[in-house]
Amino acid sequence: MSAAPTEILIDLSTAILRHHGERLECRLVGAASARQAKRLPFGPFMPDQHRTMEIGLRHWVREQVGVDLAHVEQLYTFADQGRHASGEAAHIVSVGYLALTRTREQKSAPSQAPTEDGDWEDLYAFFPWEDWRQGRPEVLDTQILPGLDKWLEKDARAADRVRLAFGRDGAQWDEEFVLERYELLYEASLVEEALVDQGSKGRRQPKPDLGLALHLDHRRILATALGRLRSKLKYRPVIFDLMPSGFTLRALQSTTEMVMGVNLHQQNFRRLVEKSGFLISTGKTQRARGRPAEVFRLRHNEHTERPLSGLRVSAGRAKPNAK
């Protein structure tokens, strides 16, 4: 019932997301050498120094990144062989976390100013096929589906998984299936990490346009994070952990759209949010181009969160394909 165990190291890796300007961004570290893939902030779990993993995680984040985390949530524990460099003596298990940070209050216009506060990358740079805000991403039909079909020719067992994940043959595109889609692309060797893990350097070229690669399985963790966030938005008010203390409804909607990767119907979104009772007006307004917008803030927790539900967001019609 028991055997001599291989030494195990636990790695804590965190997908830290923020909303900045018009982008949903992820914090990266590393990649000192030119051609090396970047990585999520991470560090080993040291049980003799950190009472819980979350404490350990906050330690590493503080040390490497220095941002305030508004929401922290454990995602998944990955322990697959073959997803880690095999040179290591110990077996590495990685525990992935999702963390959200509030945007700092923007003084006036959503500046494109290159605030050099660390290495933040557009989340959709890693998953171009997940952003439907400008309509159905072209890469799906030019690269992904053909690539998957070619893969299915050799072994059609995954055909149904592909159908469900990518919404073919009458199946719906489900924006929550971020991980399932990434895993299929990995299995079909369409993303760079798969080729790296196979050690087949140079044998096949990674497809272009299939997103930036990350260190080890960090992109998988990021996919899990996005899927979880999209899912959670619908039943828990986590979106507010991406917002600054005061914000307009339009800003809230933009952030929601960034996360969900779809456009929403503005008037209905407003109705939804108002009805939820989460927000309270600050009386102030924010002016930019058109009519000034009312600035809201989250109602104090003392009395909020009656139903604690999220925003039952559903995709309106996508804006006419911006082409």
Place this chain on the structure above:
Amino acid sequence: MSAAPTEILIDLSTAILRHHGERLECRLVGAASARQAKRLPFGPFMPDQHRTMEIGLRHWVREQVGVDLAHVEQLYTFADQGRHASGEAAHIVSVGYLALTRTREQKSAPSQAPTEDGDWEDLYAFFPWEDWRQGRPEVLDTQILPGLDKWLEKDARAADRVRLAFGRDGAQWDEEFVLERYELLYEASLVEEALVDQGSKGRRQPKPDLGLALHLDHRRILATALGRLRSKLKYRPVIFDLMPSGFTLRALQSTTEMVMGVNLHQQNFRRLVEKSGFLISTGKTQRARGRPAEVFRLRHNEHTERPLSGLRVSAGRAKPNAK
């Protein structure tokens, strides 16, 4: 950035649930000695023998339990100090899993026959306060809320968490907050495991009626499992992984009620299920006392799962308090 790590062992523990007769049951093992708490099926993760943790888990389940698992899902990775016997040399991290098994086809009546196929315990024996099928559980008002209030007297910081988790002061009882409730009871030292972990043997007596205790943090894993299952039911068709191949709508509803811990409106449940398109009639009927019921089966996966949604179950009015 790196330090000599304490040795870490990973423990895989699985909450295996089934629906049997009129109960939702959980499989237990161990407790060879009389006064010792039982435990979930478990075993160490051995990375040199099991490629993934799920493979390891299936290995231990096969060895200890011997049931077919219809659904397996990782729940959470717990690594808190103090939740494990501190006599151990290594630090133990436990990865909790939820697994569902299908009820074997019942030939005729839902027999109360004592089929001795292992140690299956009523899930609500561990969480009596979670079962609202006969109305609001009395233990809430006789034991739990008074106990929590006494605890809050010393330190009121958790007052709002209690309010939300237990649905007081206008807050709704949310059936998904199983873990939050258990954690609060643990923090308030109202469940036996808290006293064991504090090592304060005999100092305070564990409250009666607050459910059976389990080994180490296994009851916490079980709470996570129930919460996750309740949540998942609403957006993914997992309930069918508890059902035999053919079943009546009433049986499906009963199972759903067991999981959710509330009663549902029969006619509306039928409407919901029929509309979902998951089921297809077998043409057969099952007869018991009243009018015979149509027997359904899950539609073949090939064409099902269009929206892949769950059963947007919501509690109807509880049956008049069965007293």
Place this chain on the structure above:
DNA sequence: TCTATTTATACTCAAAATGAGCATAACTGT
């Protein structure tokens, strides 16, 4: 055999939520 009881299934109806638009208000820049 008749009848009460039990369970399954079919329909109805009002209230609430949703999806899609039109209309108007309140700004900016020229």
Place this chain on the structure above:
DNA sequence: ACAGTTATGCTCATTTTGAGTATAAATAGA
């Protein structure tokens, strides 16, 4: 003043939900 832009208000048809009433098809017992 006017065009352009964005926020906000309101309507309306449709769908979904919650809660009943009504009916069908069996069993068990007198």
